[in-house]
Amino acid sequence: MESTKVRAGTRKYEEELQDAWDMIAFDPEDPTGYLTAGYCYKDQRKQEKAIHVFNMGLKQVSVTHYNYDALRQRKQEAKSRKTKRVDILSQLPLEITHHIIDNFDQESITLYSRICSSWRNIILKHSKYWERMTIAGWEYGHSTLLPFMLLSSVSQYVQEIVVFIINSARVATLFKVFQTANFSKIRLLKIVPQRCLSIRLLSIPTSYAELLSALNPISKTLTTLDLALETKSTNLPKLSDILNISGKLTTLRYIVKSDNPVFIPTTVTAQQKTLLKELVLFSENKRRQNE
Numbered sequence: 001m002e003s004t005k006v007r008a009g010t011r012k013y014e015e016e017l018q019d020a021w022d023m024i025a026f027d028p029e030d031p032t033g034y035l036t037a038g039y040c041y042k043d044q045r046k047q048e049k050a051i052h053v054f055n056m057g058l059k060q061v062s063v064t065h066y067n068y069d070a071l072r073q074r075k076q077e078a079k080s081r082k083t084k085r086v087d088i089l090s091q092l093p094l095e096i097t098h099h100i101i102d103n104f105d106q107e108s109i110t111l112y113s114r115i116c117s118s119w120r121n122i123i124l125k126h127s128k129y130w131e132r133m134t135i136a137g138w139e140y141g142h143s144t145l146l147p148f149m150l151l152s153s154v155s156q157y158v159q160e161i162v163v164f165i166i167n168s169a170r171v172a173t174l175f176k177v178f179q180t181a182n183f184s185k186i187r188l189l190k191i192v193p194q195r196c197l198s199i200r201l202l203s204i205p206t207s208y209a210e211l212l213s214a215l216n217p218i219s220k221t222l223t224t225l226d227l228a229l230e231t232k233s234t235n236l237p238k239l240s241d242i243l244n245i246s247g248k249l250t251t252l253r254y255i256v257k258s259d260n261p262v263f264i265p266t267t268v269t270a271q272q273k274t275l276l277k278e279l280v281l282f283s284e285n286k287r288r289q290n291e
Contacts, residue, residue, distance in 0.1 A: 013040050028060045031067040038074050047082035051075055090118045098126050106133065106147040113150065130154040131185075135174075136164035148174070155181035160188040171207065178214035186218050190226035193257070209235040215245050224251040239281070253280040 017040045023033030034057030041050035054075035061068050089097055101109060101123060109129070113120040123129075135148045151158075155177070165171050208229060215222070225246060229236060239254055246252075 013044060016040050024056075029062065029065075031057050031061045031065060031071050033057075034061070034071060035067065035074060038071075038078065042074075042078055042081065045081075047078045050078040051082070054078065087116065087118055089122060094122075097122055098129070101126050101129055110147050110150055124150065124153050127154075127157040130157040131159045133158055133161045134164075135161070151177055152181045155183045157185065158183060159185050160190075161186065162190040162192070164192055172210060175210040175214035179210075179217055183218045184221065186221055188224040188226070189215075189218070189222060190224075192226075192228040207235055208237055211237045212241055212245055215242065219246045220248065222246050223248055225249055226251075226253045228253075228255045229257070248275065250275055251278040252276060253278070255280070255282045 017037055020033045020037035020040065023030065023036065025033075027033070034053050038050045038053045038057075041047070041053060054071050057071045058068070058075070061071060089100070092100075104112070106129075109123055113123045130150075133147055133151070133154075135151070163174060165174070215225075225242070236256060242252070242254070243249065
């Protein structure tokens with residue numbers, strides 16, 4: 001039935017086009033034929049042909065004719081349709097759109113979210129896609145840093161996040177996001193040092209002074225905390241403070257790589273012992289390792 005309608009519609013346009021060209025041949029100075037042919041081409045999304053027909057009419061029809069302005073206006077409409085973008089993603093069913101998004105990594109999707117507002121809304125509202133995030137590449141120009149730009153916008157969907165860090169400035173920015181955004185479903189947070197080729201970045205001490213403040217807003221849902229801290233500073237968070245703030249932790253891995261030996265107290269309360277199923281504590285002396 002559908003194909004029959006399509007064929008009938010095609011025949012209708014063909015007949016109208018034939019009539020239009022007959023009118024043009026009969027009286028080239030009459031705009032009716034040009035307007036009719038142009039309409040047919042526009043409806044068939046053949047904007048180039050429509051523009052060509054309207055240009056023919058503008059050359060043949062007298063400027064004093066009452067329909068001359070109509071030719072010029074229809075030409076502009078065809079040109080506008082030609083340059084107008086077709087938002088295919090927004091026209092697809094949501095299930096298909098989500099399936100398409102699922103086939104791209106988060107770095108690419110972050111770039112696509114900047115194409116237009118409708119794409120951004122679709123991408124940001126795909127909650128399942130943002131359940132797990134990996135943020136790395138803190139060096140300038142590294143594409144894996146891109147998802148960080150959307151972190152605040154999708155924070156309510158994030159359940160697991162792995163962060164590779166290099167320098168103090170980036171860490172402070174990340175911790176601020178944890179304090180201000182809504183991470184109501186986060187269960188796992190993993191922070192590990194990232195290898196860096198930049199001597200300048202390596203020379204900047206990484207500060208974890210705001211880590212406890214960042215943990216506080218997410219402590220109600222956080223069950224796994226995996227910390228591999230590497231720093232020259234002395235503001236490493238105390239294990240006891242982490243346990244006191246994150247009262248629902250079942251897994252805690254606390255590994256410190258420092259130039260100087262770091263003492264990690266192992267005292268935990270009875271309640272914490274009941275909740276914790278895995279506790280890994282490790283301090284590594286980088287200076288001794290390098291020697």
